[in-house]
Amino acid sequence: MYRKIMAAIADDDISWNALQEAIQIATANDAELCVVHASSTADDDEKNRNSKQMGADLLQRAKLAAGEKLEVETRLLEAEGEFGLKGISEAIATAATEWDADLLVVGTKGRRGLERLVIGSVAEQLVSAVGTSILLARSR
Numbered sequence: 001m002y003r004k005i006m007a008a009i010a011d012d013d014i015s016w017n018a019l020q021e022a023i024q025i026a027t028a029n030d031a032e033l034c035v036v037h038a039s040s041t042a043d044d045d046e047k048n049r050n051s052k053q054m055g056a057d058l059l060q061r062a063k064l065a066a067g068e069k070l071e072v073e074t075r076l077l078e079a080e081g082e083f084g085l086k087g088i089s090e091a092i093a094t095a096a097t098e099w100d101a102d103l104l105v106v107g108t109k110g111r112r113g114l115e116r117l118v119i120g121s122v123a124e125q126l127v128s129a130v131g132t133s134i135l136l137a138r139s140r
Helices: 013-029 045-066 081-099 113-119 122-129
Strands: 004-008 032-040 072-079 103-108 133-138
Touching: 004 013, 004 081, 013 032, 013 045, 013 103, 013 133, 032 045, 032 081, 045 072, 072 081, 081 103, 081 122, 103 122, 122 133
Parallel strands: 004 032, 004 103, 032 072, 103 133
Antiparallel strands: none
16 A cells, blocks of 8 residues: 655654554555654754754664664755744655655644644644645554
């Protein structure tokens, strides 16, 4: 059913749950898996280097989590820092489109009410920005 699955992750439990879902679906469908992480750019070069290194480490851990049965491509995405969550969601949406993903898997906290209105959600923004199927994985 799905041939190209992309998982967008951050360094939190919700993202790791989403990654596990993506790994299971990719394995069951003998599909390709691409794991992405978007980090915001900053004006400070040292912060940028640290952010990129943390993102690269995170993607390496994701590759290890998939094990040897599944080959995983990883991509470290750069999001415009001044656009906050919108920049992150745009970077992920662009990557999913360019890679021609059949399914995008992302974690969601499931915020409601005022918290959702004030904080927003990358997952929510992706639903309207991506033209592919999206699996929103909540924490277990």
